[in-house]
Amino acid sequence: LTPALDAKYTLCTELAVGGFGKVYMGLRKGTDAQVIIKFVQGNDDVEKDRIHDPVLGWLPREAYFMLRLSNVSGVVHLMDMDYLPEKGHVMVMELAGTEWRWMDPRKKQLRVARDLMGLIKQYGRLEHRHAHYIFRSIIDTVYRLHARGVHHGDLKCLNVLVNDRFEVKICDFGATTEKGQPGPSYFAGTRIFSPPEVLLNARKDSELLESWSLGVILYTMYHGVAPY
Known part of the structure; x- marks a missing residue:
């Protein structure tokens, strides 16, 4: 961690490793509240796909949109961020x-998982009242x-975090785009949740395309498995 982040957080267990970098469980010093610490190092595609913020400079796509959406209810909160030259940006999230x-x-x-797919794996297909509330x-x-x-660009069960009161928060904004602006320079979605237009590289109205992904999520909740 950077000195500024090390003064506030303790790095704990490694949770995941991927093309984006690494994710760890962390603790906030003084309160021992658990946090997620993500090192966004990424591959060449991710490095090239940064977005310029007028105040903070070039940021990973995910960090840029999490900052922009920081006051939106239902979105995972970005608590802190810093930059390590050898490891890239470090994001601290709730x-x-x-x-x-x-x-x-x-x-x-x-x-073990904290997402909607983990809930489905534990209980199988969801009762109507729970599926309706979550959806x-x-x-x-x-x-x-x-x-x-x-x-969002990558709506799927794994990117919907659910607690034991069935409250939802959406995470992972690495494929997110703004209307009228170019998206990632590489395929950043998930094939099983992506509509044919995306798989054929014939993107049209993104709002309509996300309706397909939402339909796959709904089917998976009611049937316990993805439709295909």
């Missing part, structure tokens, strides 16, 4: 969602994003 647990039949080991919350948040001219 820890949202409840730990959902299930046994992976193929690997025969216990899996309405997702729709409300997506509507608020669209009202600001922002399209």
Whole structure:
């Protein structure tokens, strides 16, 4: 961590590694409140896909949009950020969602996640009242994003964090775009949740395209598995 972040947070367990960088569990010093710490190092595509902020300079796409959406209800909150020359930007985010647990039949080991897919894996297909409440919350948040001219770009069960009161927060803005502005220079979505127009590289109205992704999420909640 940078000296400024190290004074406020403790880096703990590694949670995930990918082309974007690394994600860790962290603790806020003084309160021991859990946070998520993400090192956005990324591959060459991610490095080239930064967006310029007039105050902060060039930022990773995800950080740029999380800052812009910081006061939008239903979006994971970016608490802190700094830059390490050798590791890229470091983002500190709130820890949202409840730990959902299930046994992976193929690997025969216990899996843990805080997202909607984890909830579905633990309980199977959801009851109508729970699915309706969660989906309405997702729709409300997506509507608020669209009202600001922002399209998430990668709506899927893994990017919807859910707690034990079925409250929802949307995360992962690495594929997000502004209306009328170019999107990522590479495919940044998830194929199983993406509409044919995206897979065929024939993007049109992003708001309509996200309706497809929302439909796949709804199907998955009611059936316990994705439609294809």
